[in-house]
Every structure is written in C-alpha cells, then in structure tokens.
Amino acid sequence: MKKIMKEGLDYYVELIRYPLHLIGEISIFIYQSVKAFEKPRVLSRLTIEQMFYTGIQSLPIIIVSSAAIGLVTVFQAEFQSRGIMPKIYISTALVKATLEELGPLLTGLMLSGRVGASMSAELGTMKVTEQIDALAAMAINPYRYLALPRIIAVTLITPMCTAVAELTAILSGFMLATLTMDIPAVTFLNGMKISFYPVELFGGLLKSLIFGIIIGISGTFSGFHAEGGAKGVGDSTTRAVVAASVLILFADYFVARLVFK
Amino acid sequence: MIEFVNIYKNFGKKTVYQGLDLTIQDGESLVIIGQSGVGKSVLLKHIVRLLYPDSGSVYIDGINIVKTSSKKVFEIRKKFGFVFQGGALFDSMTVSENIGLPLKEHTSMNENQMADKVAEKLELVGMQGTQQLMPIELSGGMRKRVAIARAIVMEPAYILYDEPTTGLDPILAAKINELIVDLNTKLNVTGIVVTHDIESAYTIASRIALLHDGSIIFSGTPEQAKISDNPYLRQFLRGQAEGPIKISDQS
Numbered sequence: 412m413k414k415i416m417k418e419g420l421d422y423y424v425e426l427i428r429y430p431l432h433l434i435g436e437i438s439i440f441i442y443q444s445v446k447a448f449e450k451p452r453v454l455s456r457l458t459i460e461q462m463f464y465t466g467i468q469s470l471p472i473i474i475v476s477s478a479a480i481g482l483v484t485v486f487q488a489e490f491q492s493r494g495i496m497p498k499i500y501i502s503t504a505l506v507k508a509t510l511e512e513l514g515p516l517l518t519g520l521m522l523s524g525r526v527g528a529s530m531s532a533e534l535g536t537m538k539v540t541e542q543i544d545a546l547a548a549m550a551i552n553p554y555r556y557l558a559l560p561r562i563i564a565v566t567l568i569t570p571m572c573t574a575v576a577e578l579t580a581i582l583s584g585f586m587l588a589t590l591t592m593d594i595p596a597v598t599f600l601n602g603m604k605i606s607f608y609p610v611e612l613f614g615g616l617l618k619s620l621i622f623g624i625i626i627g628i629s630g631t632f633s634g635f636h637a638e639g640g641a642k643g644v645g646d647s648t649t650r651a652v653v654a655a656s657v658l659i660l661f662a663d664y665f666v667a668r669l670v671f672k
Numbered sequence: 673m674i675e676f677v678n679i680y681k682n683f684g685k686k687t688v689y690q691g692l693d694l695t696i697q698d699g700e701s702l703v704i705i706g707q708s709g710v711g712k713s714v715l716l717k718h719i720v721r722l723l724y725p726d727s728g729s730v731y732i733d734g735i736n737i738v739k740t741s742s743k744k745v746f747e748i749r750k751k752f753g754f755v756f757q758g759g760a761l762f763d764s765m766t767v768s769e770n771i772g773l774p775l776k777e778h779t780s781m782n783e784n785q786m787a788d789k790v791a792e793k794l795e796l797v798g799m800q801g802t803q804q805l806m807p808i809e810l811s812g813g814m815r816k817r818v819a820i821a822r823a824i825v826m827e828p829a830y831i832l833y834d835e836p837t838t839g840l841d842p843i844l845a846a847k848i849n850e851l852i853v854d855l856n857t858k859l860n861v862t863g864i865v866v867t868h869d870i871e872s873a874y875t876i877a878s879r880i881a882l883l884h885d886g887s888i889i890f891s892g893t894p895e896q897a898k899i900s901d902n903p904y905l906r907q908f909l910r911g912q913a914e915g916p917i918k919i920s921d922q923s
Binding site: 453536537540541542544545547548549550551552 | 717720722746747749750752754756757758760761762763773774777778822826
C-alpha cells in the first residue's frame, strides 16, 4: 500500500517537476541564443542561407495547400450562403478568413511540419553524432552558428510565406468564383474591398511573425536536446512539430484577442 | 599543463568520478585506458568544458575552466584540437570546408591561404586530393584522418583523441597510431588519447593512466605498466574476464 502511494506521489511530483524543468531549459536556451548575437556579418550570411533554404523548401507546399484553402473557402461560402446572402459577400468572406485566420494559421502549421521538423531532425542528428560538440570544441558557439540563424530565418520567412499563401488563396478563390460560379470579376473585387481593413492584414502578419518564433525555437531546442540514436532524433522531431503546432493554435487565439478587438 | 583536482561527477544515479586527480604535463602523450562506460570520453569533454564536473576544478595552463566566463572558455578552446570518436565531420560540408571552418571563423586568411593550409594538413594525414569529397564518401579510416586534419588545422597546443582506432581494422589502426605519434613529434603537441586498445596505448603513450571506479588507479610509463603488479592494471592489460575488475551493467 505504502509503495503504491509512494509511486503515485512520485508520479505527481514528476508531473509538476517536468514542465518546470522544461520551462527552465527553454529559458536557458533562449538566453544562450540571444546572448550569442555577435559577428553580425557572419550571422546575416548564415541567416540568409537558411532563409533561402527554408523558403525554397517550403514554397511549393505552401502554394499548393493555400490554393486548396482558397478553393474550399469560396466553395463553402457560396454553398452556405446560397439564397441567403448576395454573392458579393463570398469574396468578403474569403478575404477576411484568409487574412485574419487561414493564411497565418495554415502557413504556421505547414512550416512547423516542414521547416520545424527538418530543423529538429538536422540538429538532432548533429547532436547525437557529436557534430554540435565538435563545433563548440573548435571554439565556435553552436548557438550563434546553428540556432540563432535558423530562429531568425524562420521568423522572417514565415510572414513572407504567409503573404504568398494569402495571395494564392485569394487568387484560387477568385478563379473558382469567376470561372465556375458566374460571379463577375468586378463583383468579386468589390466584395473584397467592402470590408478590408489594413489592421486585418497586419494582424495576420504579426501572428505569423510570432508563429515563426515558435517554430524556430521549438525546432532548434528539440534538435539541441536530442538524445540517443535514430530513435532520439525521431522523438525530438515529433516533439518539435507537436509543441509548435499546439503553441501556434494557442498563440493564434491570444493574438486574435489582442489585435482584432 | 592540464590539472584535474578532486573531480566528482554523477549522471543521475551513476557515479562517474569520485575525487579524481590527474595532471598532464606539456609535451607528454598520455593514454587513458579503462573499461567501457568508465568515463574516459567524459574526461576529455571536461577539459574543454563540454561537460561540467559536479565539484572540483579543471585547470588549463593555470586557469580553472570550470569557473571561467564563456568568452574565456572559447579562447581556451582555441588551444585544443579534438578528434571525436566517430569523427564528427559536418555532413553538409566537403572535406575542405570541414577542415577550413576553424580558419574561416578564427583567422583573417583569404580563400587561397585557407586552401593551402587545408592541403598542407591533408597531406600530413595522407589524404591529399580529397578536398571536394563529402564525409559520406569516406571510409571509417579516412573520416578519422580528416577529423585529425581538422583538429590540427589551427596548430593547437593540445590534441584530444577519443577512441581514435575504434572500429578500424588492425592495419588501419596501426596507421592511425603511427600518425598520432608522428604528429605529436612533428607538431610538438601534448596528446591525450582515450582508448581501450592496448596495442594503441603501448604505441602512442609516453604515460599510461588507468581509470577505474571514478579515479585514476595507475599512472606510469608503458614499461612500468608492463611490469606493474597492480592487479587491476594486469587484468586490464591481459584482457582477463576474471579479476578485481567486475563487469558492471554500464560496461
């Protein structure tokens, strides 16, 4: 009986200890990364390399998925409002949904799966094969050389990809509406203008900037803390994607509350 | 000179060092031997503060690296070349980029000067002409030699070798041993080699230290090691299953 109680107590102690320990480790990681900001020329070279690499890597999937989102939004808007609302509001719904929610959220989730996972797997492999130790041993700060450029790159690339995603979604929606739903282009464009507010665009881009920070930190942190062999790298990659996705969903809610009052 | 003073280290419930003391003089070739999992590689990582001891001090040329600032640690690390067990070559870089990276980061050499330096070091390890190869295209022995070239490119005062002959066939292992001896002589560096390969130890060492149960229990020249009546050392050198060293779960 005593043993069962002790095990139960240990379980709950661990349940409290682990998140606190994790928060501590993440805080130290962020501190080390920020502190590593030096040699701006080298840092910007590495960041541009990473931006190019992650941007090229991500654009096809972002374009394809956002085109699909544009199609389904217009289709649903037309279907749900048939006979209730004038067709001019279909493009209004598309623009509002895309700029405020779907564009940033879809891009954030896509990038966490594409870039966050690849970052975590790459750094995790470097960790378990002692390549990160090798960098440190040759007096090169791994936070400056590996973590910081990736965090900055994904933070900058996420709003750019979001802008591409939003444009693609609106274009695909426009094509569907004008080619198959008998909605004149002028009507569609007027509908877009009806309730467009710049705050929606900037709010969405602000969201995506925060999503970029989340993806960058979770991807690099998980990679730097991978342990063991291939399984350790797999686990760290899964953790990076799951953590980033959940945090993005919550951040989406909180930023929306803050910006779209 | 490197000095370990009263080092204690635990990983969770596993005790690695219990009051370890060790001094490494400039110019010597120290080979640290011991069972697998006894903490030989961990010792090397303490020297460049890739790991911290739970208590105790590690002095590098009189500076306690445990207590010094991160900035100073990066300066101290420039005195070292570290050859990791698997080579730890950067997968995404060519041989030339791997070796040239410390030069690019720490010197103001131009591309041509760096290329010359890389070629010179590759020649020293018998790997000339491999600049454009990727690590994946190299065999185990070639990776080790490139790792050695990378470790010596900054002309360090100390070279740390973690199991340099593990996983190599005897002929290749002998080549690597020769190379280490050759480099120590030519470059006049202090070499610290961790291994459980006894042949390597006899070939490379000017001094052998046996790490067991959290401390150094023997230290002496290869000749002294051969005639020592230390039962632990005798069992280890003769590779006997029976003796005072018990095979632990961690081995």
